[in-house]
Amino acid sequence: MGATESPVHGKADYLPGEAKDILKSLASQWDDVLDVNQLQVIPLKGAMTNEVFQIKWPTKAQEASRKVLVRIYGEGVDIFFDRNDEIQTFESISKHGQGPRLLGRFANGRVEEFIRARTLSASDLHDSDISSLIAAKMKEFHDLDMPGPKVHLWDRLRNWLGEAKRLCCPKEVEAFYLDTIEKEISMLEKELSSAHQRIGFCHNDLQYGNIMIDEKTNSLTIIDYEYASYNPVAYDIANHFCEMAANYHSETPHILDFSKYPDLEKRQNFVKAYLRSSGEEPSESEVEHLLHEVEKYTLPSHLFWGIWGIISGHVNKIDFDYKEYATQRFQEYWSRKPFVLGSVGPSPESVIDDTMEKLMTKESTAKSHHHGHRHLHSRRLRKFLNLAIFRSKHKH
Numbered sequence: 001m002g003a004t005e006s007p008v009h010g011k012a013d014y015l016p017g018e019a020k021d022i023l024k025s026l027a028s029q030w031d032d033v034l035d036v037n038q039l040q041v042i043p044l045k046g047a048m049t050n051e052v053f054q055i056k057w058p059t060k061a062q063e064a065s066r067k068v069l070v071r072i073y074g075e076g077v078d079i080f081f082d083r084n085d086e087i088q089t090f091e092s093i094s095k096h097g098q099g100p101r102l103l104g105r106f107a108n109g110r111v112e113e114f115i116r117a118r119t120l121s122a123s124d125l126h127d128s129d130i131s132s133l134i135a136a137k138m139k140e141f142h143d144l145d146m147p148g149p150k151v152h153l154w155d156r157l158r159n160w161l162g163e164a165k166r167l168c169c170p171k172e173v174e175a176f177y178l179d180t181i182e183k184e185i186s187m188l189e190k191e192l193s194s195a196h197q198r199i200g201f202c203h204n205d206l207q208y209g210n211i212m213i214d215e216k217t218n219s220l221t222i223i224d225y226e227y228a229s230y231n232p233v234a235y236d237i238a239n240h241f242c243e244m245a246a247n248y249h250s251e252t253p254h255i256l257d258f259s260k261y262p263d264l265e266k267r268q269n270f271v272k273a274y275l276r277s278s279g280e281e282p283s284e285s286e287v288e289h290l291l292h293e294v295e296k297y298t299l300p301s302h303l304f305w306g307i308w309g310i311i312s313g314h315v316n317k318i319d320f321d322y323k324e325y326a327t328q329r330f331q332e333y334w335s336r337k338p339f340v341l342g343s344v345g346p347s348p349e350s351v352i353d354d355t356m357e358k359l360m361t362k363e364s365t366a367k368s369h370h371h372g373h374r375h376l377h378s379r380r381l382r383k384f385l386n387l388a389i390f391r392s393k394h395k396h
Helices: 017-027 083-097 122-128 128-142 153-167 172-173 176-194 233-243 264-276 286-314 321-341 348-364 368-395
Strands: 040-045 050-058 065-073 102-105 110-114 199-201 212-215 219-222 229-232
Touching: 017 065, 017 110, 017 368, 050 102, 110 286, 122 128, 128 212, 128 219, 128 233, 153 176, 153 286, 172 176, 176 286, 176 321, 199 233, 212 229, 219 229, 229 233, 233 264, 233 368, 264 286, 286 321
Parallel strands: none
Antiparallel strands: 040 050, 050 065, 065 110, 102 110, 199 229, 212 219
């Protein structure tokens, strides 16, 4: 997931020796760099899969500097994707003239071209002009001719769920309903798969931190392709809509506000801009069909990032409350499912109440000095869930 610049300046000690050698070699090729050893390391905030650093060198023109990006791969994240596939994707996208160029690779990371553009903020996703630009850029991305198998979503969900169950203790498996989720994945695959859906090369993580804008030209660049693969385009759009609930740069970056999920008019405008970017005016039925598919695909998006959160909570050392994030994604799944699919099954209220009871029972066994904070968290989460259920009932 994407990152933005932190005002706290780091030191070159953060970087592996191999990375420093690549950086010095690069800087030695630039005539305007004053001293190749004078590199400045700035940690970028908001990344949740890797550690990301901006590297700067002072130049002879005092107002300018040379910059590159260093990405150090997060611990344990190879569970989520094959790093060699991701590098191949990165290089292929670069050849298509999209995204940053690859400047060097080292054992646990890489050096990338620094894109001189502004990373979007959470509020930018709600700007109608920027949203239309994202829709057109997403269509361009989906149309890329890339290597790889078609429709990766369902296999990936099953593989991740297997990893989550392996990492979790039996109480966690029960509390997160992981055995039930296995059945839900099969049900969703059957309900959502159709011969008439559009398939494209999807980013699968199009949150605001992975989109950059050049404000002089109003052009966008999509970055970070760890999760990219062929999928139904409705899934990618649905995932982007769900990301409008997030602000990864707030004081509580793991807390989601699903009242910020775009309303019907905003979703219609996005889908129209997406379809229109092909050069033809879409029909009303075309817009309605894609909108309907997008709403259904919010469900696997919640499962995808819920399972991701469980695994990340076990393997990733980045400071982010992954399990609370996962809890919210699962609860939004259960609260939306009956209204999106009209499906028969446990009511969201009963599932959520039962899940909360299990989680609170587990919490009560924790050390007493954590009790007050956890009890407050449970009350806040229950309040959040009640709002989510109410909104889902009245959204459509």
